[in-house]
Amino acid sequence: MSEPILRAEGLTRRFGDFTAVDRLDLAIEPGTLFAFLGGNGSGKSTTIRMLIGLLTPTEGRIELDGIDVLREPRRVRDRIGYMGQKVSLYQGLTLRENVEFYAGLYGLEGGRLAERWGEVRERMALAEAENERVEDLPAGIRQRSGLALATLHGPRLLFLDEPTAGVDVDSRGLFWERIQEEAERGVTVFVTTHFLEETDYCDRVAFIDAGRLVVDTTPEELRARYSEGYRIAATPPPERAAATLAALERAGFAVVERGPALALRRATLDHAALAALAEAAAMGAELHVEPASMNGIFTRLILENASAREAA
Amino acid sequence: MSARRLLTLLRREVRATLRDPFTVAVLILVPLVALLSFSFVLSTEVEDLSLGVLDASGSYESRRIVAELEADGSFVPRPYATRAELEAALVSGEISAAIVFPPDFQRALLARAPGQPPPEVQLLYDGAETVLAGNAEGFLQGLINAAGAELVGPEAARGGVVVEMRALFNETLDGTPFMVAGTFGFVLSFLTTLITAVAIVNEKIGGTFDQLQLTPATNLEIFLGKLLPLGGMFAFDVVLMMFASGFVLGVWPRGNALFFVAVSSFYVMTSLALGLFFSATSATAAEAVQKTVFASIPLVQLSGFAFPIRNMPMAIQWLTEVLPATHYIRISRAIYLRGAGPLDLLPELGALTVFAVLLVGGSLRSLARRP
């Protein structure tokens, strides 16, 4: 367990009577791909704006890479990269000119810039779009450009605020691959999103509702704790039906429906479960595995939070 | 404060602006159009004014007078037969002034017994058009008296005290240089504030503002990076307008041109800061514009640009001293029309400096304040 690179303690923000963020605590280790979820009005955007220093918290501490953000906001700027909901590219300039502009502000120029940009451009597949005016760029390229700009100066922390909003489903997957690459290279990535399925790309998931942190754990843990687990539809060949059923039950699968097609449930798919499924497949069964829907999980979480608030 | 970062910011701003044809057009055309249209509005002249004539005497003398009025070019006489028709013409706006000769005009004029009053000539003016009527009155009176002196001889026409009048700086009392100097004030107050407000609001909406704040660039650098290019462009406008008014209108500053450009550029910073204020509190460009326009209307009107401050009630005159535009327009007119130099204008320059410090300081603070 290494020292957290992002630490928030008791983070609170009030607007008059309304509490947007309520005593939030976070500790994120370096290299984590951290998903921060919440609906509209949950306090998600307020939180990220406080973390990067665009908004002053009413109470609480924030520490990024060992630096107290409230006391020395400017010191962190070199170490963080940000991509907002509206990708901030300047109209009237080409992508290359935008890159030169932002890089210049970070002191990245000349040969070093050429090298660095060469790398990033390659990774993000932006070579063709480099000399286009930003107004002419399609949405997918624009998103990748935003990510490129955010990582250009080699920050240790990346903050991405709903980076895939407005991107079509196919491009989203590709985009997440880029994000995961960053995390693999040791960058800590803090992502907000409201696409629930995207949590599966991440190492950790936190969920905020009505200003409070409701859960902060791994996606698997989330599924294990809050869902009915995986749903498996198995259609074994009639002559092996009984044997298949027995094998699966032995491995801990709960049977929901019996018949020519079996409906089974299991909280997690561990080694034993996977072995059992392999066996069933080898016996000729048709298998269909579905992970628990995140939707259902979050609905439960929201309901739980609401009743917890009422009780308080 | 890093010169390198500032340069980066400046380069981007200038590049993006120069590539936007609309902005370039606005920056060049608007000051020129304003200059050319405003310079013509103030006039003490009268030309081709419809003058209704009700001549009950039908005498040679009365006709001669009317002929002289027509010959002068200021008035276009139109005869009417009855008083009622004359009055109707005034109401409908067909005529702007009228002259009425009594039936016994000739006799009263030429065969006047000593002690008898001279003939009464009525002059009616369309008071609905105040400036026109005011100008017309001056001209008409002068022309008629001159015509009268010719008819009855200078002896009989003499009376009162004769005034020898001369105007310093502007013999013909031509309104053009006055308005040209004032137009600088108008453009540099209104246009600059408006453009700045819109530019900054657009940046805020675009999200680039947030991104900028997260870079190592300091607030001062961001501020200057936005304002210096704008200031530069407006300074260019000052020079452009100066040459335009010189070559097209024949109006050059009587004083030092470099001094004028320097002071104007300084004033531009003040207007820019004001624009920043308006944009800081607006969420959309439309809102920023409405605020700017709403505030600018009284600002411009009270600054002495078109209507003299001296004519205003004393309480309002004190109020106008609080507007930076007032002081700039005074300076502008002093340099253009009176040839004043820096020493003559110390109090005004001082006032302008105070405003600049307050506004620029205030807007820096508003920029620095994190919400």
Next chain:
Amino acid sequence: MSAARQSGAGRAGDPRPRRISNVLALAWREAGLMRHDPTFLAVVFAQPIMMLLLLGFALSNEPANVPLAVLDRSATAASRRLVEEVVATGYFLPPRPVSGYAEGRKLLEGGDAVAFLVIPDDFARDALGGAARVQVLLDGADPLSAARVGGILRSVAAQFDPSGRAVAARREDAPRPARGAFDLRKRFWFNPTLADRDFFLAGIAGMLLTNLCLSVTALGLVAERENGTFEQTLSLPTRPLEIVIGKILPYIGVSYLVLGIATFGSGLLFGIWPAGSWLALLVLTLPFVCASLAIGVLVSALARTSAQAVFITVFFILPSMILSGVLLPYQLMPDGAREVGAILPLRWYQIGLRRIVSRGGGLEEVWLPFLALCAIFAALLLLIRWRLKPRLA
């Protein structure tokens, strides 16, 4: 939504009522939006009041508080009386006596005096002989004021009677001793004191409505287009023309409201009520408002971003104010400029306004401005149709 509804034809054999009800529905919605827009409300209520105060109290072409320098070399009763009569006109501040020509000239050059009156030492003697002369130096750097002040001084001098009889001051109809070839009696019709306030306030409705109709429609429509709500409106089963009319309708109502504020404001605050037919006023306002709104719609069609709309609008309003004659007389402008102003709706409206409000005219007097406004409106509609068609198709 079926195709039939989309064409706006409605039920078979029933096209008209559906169109009208669509328009009304849109208008109603637009009115609702207006009520909650604080900037809009500021323009509608706060601006008229501000303009009333500004134009009624502050702005004036009539000289006041004029600084006057006097060099009285004669120092006799006669010369002192001349100065008194000048001061009695009420336009001047207490005169500043100077001891030498250079001093007075310096005051003029520094802008500390507008006029410098020099009375020669043999003034009293010459005056008795009927040949008195004085010298007046004016500050040409302020030509309009200088011209007015010069005129005032001339007229005081012309009426000056060295023997001291009948100091008439400014009463035009007071009996004056016979002097000069004529006895000129002047009268200012409709505005006896020739107060600038009457001139400005007669046109104030025009200024306010121009600002309202132009800026608010143009900015509003473009903002909607940027937000995307305009596209949403377009997707409703109505025709584009109906949409535009539906949007404009509430503004016509608001315009009459503003007209009311301006008229009652002038009347209650300054006692300036329309001297002529109120009906004519209401009738004349309609084509003017329609034309101004049409310009706003046209601007919104031409502008691609709201920043562009802003500038086009503002820089259309400005020349409107100058060239139309609402603040300064258009008759005095050079030839080209005067004609150009004739295409502005505000020009015709202010001509009509002055005929009704100041001169007491009625419908017969304003038929020409009315027709001109209708013609301008028709021309604009054609322009809009031409411009908007490909966009909305």
